[in-house]
Amino acid sequence: MGAEPWYLAPQSYSVYWPVLGGFALLALLIWAVVVWFLTRRPEEGLDAPMPPQAVTRLRQRALGRIDEIEKAVAAGEMPARRGHHELSRTVRGFVAEVSGLEADTMTAADLRRKGPARLAEVIESYYPRQFGVDESERPSIGAGASAARDVVGGW
Template identity: 60%
Template sequence: MDADPIYLEPQGYSVIWPVLGFFIIFGLLVWSVWIWLLTRAPESGDGSGSLPPAALLKLRRDALARIDEVEAAVAAKKTSPRAGHHELSQIVRGFVSKASGLKAETMTAADLRERGPAHLAQLIEEYYPRQFGQAEADPPSFARSAKAARDVVEGWS
């Protein structure tokens, strides 16, 4: 039984494999660029695009009026000191955001320490225990907090 060995002739490569490899590599490159763009550090709002003096003056008046309203509501016991501290924080952060372009409304205290003005970071850190602490903030500390908020708003240039 002497049989001749069977030889198969060479097979050609299909074009699908190089094309598939190209799309996989291209997809990985697009994905890595997309991840890089998403994880870039946010642009700092350094206040270079600040408001004109008249707009800043109106913004300051509005913020100070709101601080007075919140302080009066806490003094009249219509609002708790804890809720008052939340409102003061929102007022000051909103004022700074509009006045400077810094996204202070969404920044943590660590972000403010790193990229924001020092007096704003200090004020927000002072509010944290009164906003989120276990014990309710007392009304006398609220008067100091309202004055500190006024100082930040009045001193902003």
């Protein structure tokens, strides 16, 4: 037998593997930045304001709907509970269309934090009449409709 070693001598690493690993990490970093920029929400407040004519038209439509609701409840065609629900929906929809604030899907707490104070007060005043144990009474619709007119008319 010869004096040949029975093991292999250590091999040196090629420079290509660390460079390839560095490029892979750089590619992952670039991919993460691209995904982050593509999925960001657009900045708020960059939308163009609604033309005054459109706001006036939406206001008239909302005020007309408030009148219809009040008359339907007063005539007994609609329960007062549903009337308050419709008032809330009308006011929330008007604010959402005019301002872009997602008032139609916001809770009362969200409205207090992000919305105008008067809107939050009006919506909160409807809650006991909409979701209370007892059916609200017909005379209560007058105060609710008046508050809705104040919010819509003052917008």
